[in-house]
Every structure is written in C-alpha cells, then in structure tokens.
Amino acid sequence: MLHIVACIKQVPDTKIIKMNPKTNTMDRASAPAILNPYDEHAVEEAVRIRERYGGTVSVLTMGPPPAVKAIKKCIAIGADEGYMISDRKFAGADTLATSYALTKALEKISQIKPVDLVICGKMTIDGDTGQVGPGIARRLDIPPLTSVKKVEEVNKQDGYVIVHRKIEDGHEVIQSSLPCLLSVEKEINEVPYASFPNMLKATRYDPHIWSVDDLEDVDIKQLGLKGSPTIVAKVWAPPKPEGGKVLEGNPAEKVEQLISVLLERKELFEGRGRA
Amino acid sequence: MNLEEYSGVWVFIEEKNGEIAPVSLELLGAGRRLADKRDCKLSGILIGNNISHHAATVFEYGADTIYVYDQPIFNDYRTESYMKALLHCCEKYKPEIILYGATSTGKDLASAVATDLPTGLTADTTELDVEEDTGLLLASRPAFGGNIMATILCKKYRPQMATVRPKVMKALPPEIGRTGTLIREQILLNESDIRTKVLEIVTDTTKKVRIDEADIIVAGGKGLGSAEGFQLVHLLAETLGGAVGASRDVVEAGWIEHHHQVGQTGVTVTPKIYFAIGVSGAIQHLVGMRNSSLIIAINKDPEAAIFEACHYGIVGDAFEIVPLLVEQFKKSMAGEEVKHGGKV
Known part of the structure; x- marks a missing residue:
C-alpha cells in the first residue's frame, strides 16, 4: 500500500496582512493564520491518489504549536495522519534549514511506515520560493519533480510514477522511479468542501508532535537560524514612482483624452476596433 | 570555507x-x-x-x-x-x-x-x-x-x-x-x-495570445468585484486585440487561470500598452508590469497605489468607463479607416 506524505505549512494570509510602515515587518496580528493555499492542493492530490490506488496519507509540518490547526485542516481534506515538528531550535530557518528539518522528520516517519511519495505545494505564500520541496528531495536522495500539474499514474508494484510537468509553453510528460517528490501546481485539482465525517475527525484529531530531541542523527548546526545561509539584511518599501497624469473631466471627457493617447500608437491596432 | x-x-x-x-x-x-x-x-x-x-x-x-x-x-x-x-x-x-x-x-x-x-x-x-x-x-x-x-x-x-x-x-x-x-x-x-525520463514534450498551442509576448495587455483586479465583472477585461482586450492579464487575487479567486497572472508569482510582462483595471497596485503586481511602455490605470479608489505607477490614470467606475472606451475606440478606428480611404 502506498504511503504518501504531504508537507504543509501554516502561513499568515499575505493577501490581507498589514505591514508596519515603521519597521517594515509583518503585523502578524492583522492577518489570520491559514493553511498555505498551495498545500491544500498537495493534500488533495495525495487524497486522490489514495482513492485511486489505496494507501495512507500523512501530512507533515514544521511550526509553532498553533500550527496544529493547519494539520486539522488537512485531516478535514482527507488526510489520515498528521505529524508536526515544533521546537525553538527550528526558528528562523531559511529554505535550506527548513528542508533539513523536514527531511529528518520524514526519515522518522519512514521508520514508522516507509514513504513512497512526498508531495509539496508549489510554494508558500509567505516565502514565495518553491525551494523547500526540491531541497527535501535532494536530501532524501529521491528525484524532485517540480511544477507538476497532473499525476497520470502511480505504480508502486513496478516502482514508477508518470506526471505532467508544467513548462513555459506547455508541459513535459515525465516518468520517475519511486519514491520521489512532487511539488504541485494549483491547477492540479480543485479542493472540495470537507465532508462532515472528515470535519468531525479533524476536530477530534491530535497530531504526533516531535521536538528536536525526538528526531535522530540531527546536526544542530544545520537547524534554524544557525543552519540558514541566507539572511534578510533589510526590508524596505520601494520608492514610490512619480505617478502619472490623472485625466480630469466627466467620464466621456476622460475617455476621449484616453482615446487620443491610444491613437498616438495606432500602429498597434491595425485592423482592430471593428465590431 | x-x-x-x-x-x-x-x-x-x-x-x-x-x-x-x-x-x-x-x-x-x-x-x-x-x-x-x-x-x-x-x-x-x-x-x-x-x-x-x-x-x-x-x-x-x-x-x-x-x-x-x-x-x-x-x-x-x-x-x-x-x-x-x-x-x-x-x-x-x-x-x-x-x-x-x-x-x-x-x-x-x-x-x-x-x-x-x-x-x-x-x-x-x-x-x-x-x-x-x-x-x-x-x-x-x-x-x-x-x-x-x-x-x-x-x-x-x-x-x-x-x-x-x-x-x-x-x-x-x-x-x-x-x-x-x-x-x-x-x-x-x-x-x-538518472531516475527520470522525459517521455514527451507537449507544446500548448491553444492559448490565443501568450501574455509574455503580447504588445497590448488588459489586466483586471479584484476591484471588478466578480467573475462576471471580470468579463469587462475580456471585452476590452478583444476590442484592442490584446491579451488578458490578472492580479494574483483574481487568479486565487478562480476568475481566470494562473497563466494570466501578472506579477511576482505570475508572469513578468513588458507590453507597449498595459491597462490595469480595478487593480490596486500591490508591489507583487507592480514588479511584473512596471517596465511596460505605457501604463493606463482605471480605478474607483483615487488612493490606489496603481495611480503612482501609471502614466495615465482615470479615477472612476470601470463599469462606466470601459464600455464607453470600447464604444469610442471602435468609432475612432472606423473613422481612421475612412480617413485613410480604407473600407469600413
């Protein structure tokens, strides 16, 4: 039976978060913490693969204790088990240190039940890098398959998957040996509303929570801020551009002025504008 | 090291x-x-x-x-x-x-x-x-x-x-x-x-105008209110012969597919004309379009950041301005063709 692990993260909703204009940092209290939207698709895809082939879906996250809520959301989507690593020693991790910590947790999960497939969302909305997934794959020494928009086949018996990987002007059909790691695009699936039994299960569910000491062979120097080669040196609001000319008058007059601007470039509209 | x-x-x-x-x-x-x-x-x-x-x-x-x-x-x-x-x-x-x-x-x-x-x-x-x-x-x-x-x-x-x-x-x-x-x-x-193999490369030919190659882009934002409201963007794009762009919010709301998204997590574009309609102008959007040659913004909110990043701005209701613009544009182009002796 397949064992699929989806790696997820709880993030502040960056769509509505407010910035503190003095410090240029996020005012975390101004936005709710949500399950990273891309990760919903990762969990949903894991659930769909389980529905097709049977098996178990686990989710894994690294975060502070309130991130349990994000795991519960995954249980509501249909995951079977949730694992969380939570420790101050993980704090301040960049993508390299994050992939290290998650890999250590995945190794422990593998001892409980060998992992066939790891699925990540394309990226997180607070980090916007998409680097953690491939990082985990390299550390586990399994093939990373990024930008996956369709899972065509998962064949555990013969040990391969076939997926569609999105590229700039289309897609590639790729076969990879199992185990491997997929990071998935949003378009891979639509996440339906949670079923009532799953919601109920989620409210009662308690994830497995591990600290650094619960993991094996951990090199403390590779964790958190210490293990992170990159640092944010400064944050700044870009200088505001000058701004353009605001057209005045009633709507018809505004449109008229805009038309004359457009007509200065009328070579762009050759043969356009006919009904 | x-x-x-x-x-x-x-x-x-x-x-x-x-x-x-x-x-x-x-x-x-x-x-x-x-x-x-x-x-x-x-x-x-x-x-x-x-x-x-x-x-x-x-x-x-x-x-x-x-x-x-x-x-x-x-x-x-x-x-x-x-x-x-x-x-x-x-x-x-x-x-x-x-x-x-x-x-x-x-x-x-x-x-x-x-x-x-x-x-x-x-x-x-x-x-x-x-x-x-x-x-x-x-x-x-x-x-x-x-x-x-x-x-x-x-x-x-x-x-x-x-x-x-x-x-x-x-x-x-x-x-x-x-x-x-x-x-x-x-x-x-x-x-x-090597543990992976490329079985096939499929080039997508269905996309009408690739947004990163278009001369004219009409992009819409959350200010258009709904998927129906976003049709206004399609209407203007079709009239001008441009491609359709969108802000991140719009894509996340599911009004249009991701390959239309302009900005940090979407496509970076540099068209000759860029319309931003109902787009507030978050940095994440601006980095994807600020090198366009001509940027025109239409937004109800006179304080919207997009007005600081555009060349020409119209403060007003897109649902009033855009249909007027489409109508006037069609008239002008017809007029141009008459002037140049072309067929109407």
Whole structure:
C-alpha cells in the first residue's frame, strides 16, 4: 500500500496582512493564520491518489504549536495522519534549514511506515520560493519533480510514477522511479468542501508532535537560524514612482483624452476596433 | 570555507528548442555589470546536446568564458543530470556568484544545486548588486506576499546563488565578433544513473495570445468585484486585440487561470500598452508590469497605489468607463479607416 506524505505549512494570509510602515515587518496580528493555499492542493492530490490506488496519507509540518490547526485542516481534506515538528531550535530557518528539518522528520516517519511519495505545494505564500520541496528531495536522495500539474499514474508494484510537468509553453510528460517528490501546481485539482465525517475527525484529531530531541542523527548546526545561509539584511518599501497624469473631466471627457493617447500608437491596432 | 577561493560571476545559460532563453541573455547583461564591479570574469555555463555553437552568442552578449557540457545524456533537461554537471563545474572552478533565470528549469535546477553544495539561494530576484570589496551579492525581491522589498544576503557560503525574474534585467546590445574562452567539460554519466525520463514534450498551442509576448495587455483586479465583472477585461482586450492579464487575487479567486497572472508569482510582462483595471497596485503586481511602455490605470479608489505607477490614470467606475472606451475606440478606428480611404 502506498504511503504518501504531504508537507504543509501554516502561513499568515499575505493577501490581507498589514505591514508596519515603521519597521517594515509583518503585523502578524492583522492577518489570520491559514493553511498555505498551495498545500491544500498537495493534500488533495495525495487524497486522490489514495482513492485511486489505496494507501495512507500523512501530512507533515514544521511550526509553532498553533500550527496544529493547519494539520486539522488537512485531516478535514482527507488526510489520515498528521505529524508536526515544533521546537525553538527550528526558528528562523531559511529554505535550506527548513528542508533539513523536514527531511529528518520524514526519515522518522519512514521508520514508522516507509514513504513512497512526498508531495509539496508549489510554494508558500509567505516565502514565495518553491525551494523547500526540491531541497527535501535532494536530501532524501529521491528525484524532485517540480511544477507538476497532473499525476497520470502511480505504480508502486513496478516502482514508477508518470506526471505532467508544467513548462513555459506547455508541459513535459515525465516518468520517475519511486519514491520521489512532487511539488504541485494549483491547477492540479480543485479542493472540495470537507465532508462532515472528515470535519468531525479533524476536530477530534491530535497530531504526533516531535521536538528536536525526538528526531535522530540531527546536526544542530544545520537547524534554524544557525543552519540558514541566507539572511534578510533589510526590508524596505520601494520608492514610490512619480505617478502619472490623472485625466480630469466627466467620464466621456476622460475617455476621449484616453482615446487620443491610444491613437498616438495606432500602429498597434491595425485592423482592430471593428465590431 | 575559504571565501577567497571563489571568484567570478556565472550565468546558467538555458537552451530550449535550439535557442537560448531570453532571460539568459538578460542575465549576461546583469552579470557583466556585477563582474565589472568586482573586476572579475563573467562566464556562461551551458549544458545540453549539440549546443556548443551557442557559445558565440554568449560571448557577444558579454561573457568572457563559457563552460560547455555537450553530451547526448543532456538532450532533455532533467534535474539530476544537469545538477551533476553544474556541481562538477562548481567544484572545479569555484565561482563566487551564480545566476539562473527564474523559469521552471532555472528554479528547479538552482534549488537542487543549492541543497547539494550547500549554499544559500534567493528566489525570484528583481534587483541585483554586489559589494565591490567583499563580493557580497545583494539580491532583492518582493517579500511577504509582495508587500515589501527585502534584500537577501548569503555571507558565509559560496557560491552565492539567485534566480532572477525574466524581463527584469536588460541584455546588452550584442557586440558582433566579440569572443572569449570556450572550456569543454564532461562528466561520466550513464542513462541508468538518472531516475527520470522525459517521455514527451507537449507544446500548448491553444492559448490565443501568450501574455509574455503580447504588445497590448488588459489586466483586471479584484476591484471588478466578480467573475462576471471580470468579463469587462475580456471585452476590452478583444476590442484592442490584446491579451488578458490578472492580479494574483483574481487568479486565487478562480476568475481566470494562473497563466494570466501578472506579477511576482505570475508572469513578468513588458507590453507597449498595459491597462490595469480595478487593480490596486500591490508591489507583487507592480514588479511584473512596471517596465511596460505605457501604463493606463482605471480605478474607483483615487488612493490606489496603481495611480503612482501609471502614466495615465482615470479615477472612476470601470463599469462606466470601459464600455464607453470600447464604444469610442471602435468609432475612432472606423473613422481612421475612412480617413485613410480604407473600407469600413
């Protein structure tokens, strides 16, 4: 039976978060913490693969204790088990240190039940890098398959998957040996509303929570801020551009002025504008 | 790690369908500036099958050196094979900085290489600079969902790496006949060492106008209120013969597919005319379109940030302005054709 692990993260909703204009940092209290939207698709895809082939879906996250809520959301989507690593020693991790910590947790999960497939969302909305997934794959020494928009086949018996990987002007059909790691695009699936039994299960569910000491062979120097080669040196609001000319008058007059601007470039509209 | 051992700026040269990706030439332009400031060499690294002839182009666009891995096993891009070539080259020649285009290939490759080296990697950079004396790369990008800019440093590890958004940096004008040193390298790699295989490459021909190639883009934002309201964008795009763009909110709300998204996590565009309708103008959107030649904003909110980033702004209700604009535009074009003796 397949064992699929989806790696997820709880993030502040960056769509509505407010910035503190003095410090240029996020005012975390101004936005709710949500399950990273891309990760919903990762969990949903894991659930769909389980529905097709049977098996178990686990989710894994690294975060502070309130991130349990994000795991519960995954249980509501249909995951079977949730694992969380939570420790101050993980704090301040960049993508390299994050992939290290998650890999250590995945190794422990593998001892409980060998992992066939790891699925990540394309990226997180607070980090916007998409680097953690491939990082985990390299550390586990399994093939990373990024930008996956369709899972065509998962064949555990013969040990391969076939997926569609999105590229700039289309897609590639790729076969990879199992185990491997997929990071998935949003378009891979639509996440339906949670079923009532799953919601109920989620409210009662308690994830497995591990600290650094619960993991094996951990090199403390590779964790958190210490293990992170990159640092944010400064944050700044870009200088505001000058701004353009605001057209005045009633709507018809505004449109008229805009038309004359457009007509200065009328070579762009050759043969356009006919009904 | 002895940082002094590392020198030179490298650009990963991405090749596809027999051509060098435009972003690689842009990065040679950006890389040249960094290398000059550091007084070091700019090199390209090119991996593929039957690709050595591209070296000439890479020199013309500013490189002093090119490292070429030209072997049949590199015919298709695959993370594991390309990564091995790059790691081999890094170990042998120890660059201080490596830049990659933030394309599906560049991001995939850079993430894998960064983990194996290991070193720091800054994603989707939009501004690059280097400290002359220390060689510290200053890679800046919109952060926290595009609400602010952040400068990322990698102080203790080399090489320093960044993926860079396409269409943000400028390629140098090619200097015909400019040449440099070609260094051929190869690695021993068998097909059986590689765990993935490209079965097929499917080019999507259904998209009407590719948004990154369009001269005119009409983009809509959350201000249009609903998927129905967003139809206004399609109407104007169709009238002007443009492509449809969208802000991140709109794509996340499901009004349109992701390949229409303009901005940090979407496509970077530089059309001749860019309409932003009901777009508030978050940094994450602005970095994707601010190099457009003419930006026109229509928004109800006179305080919207987009008015600071546009050339012409109309404060008003899109549902009133756009239909008027469509009607007037059609009339004017018909008039133009009469003036020029064309058929109506």
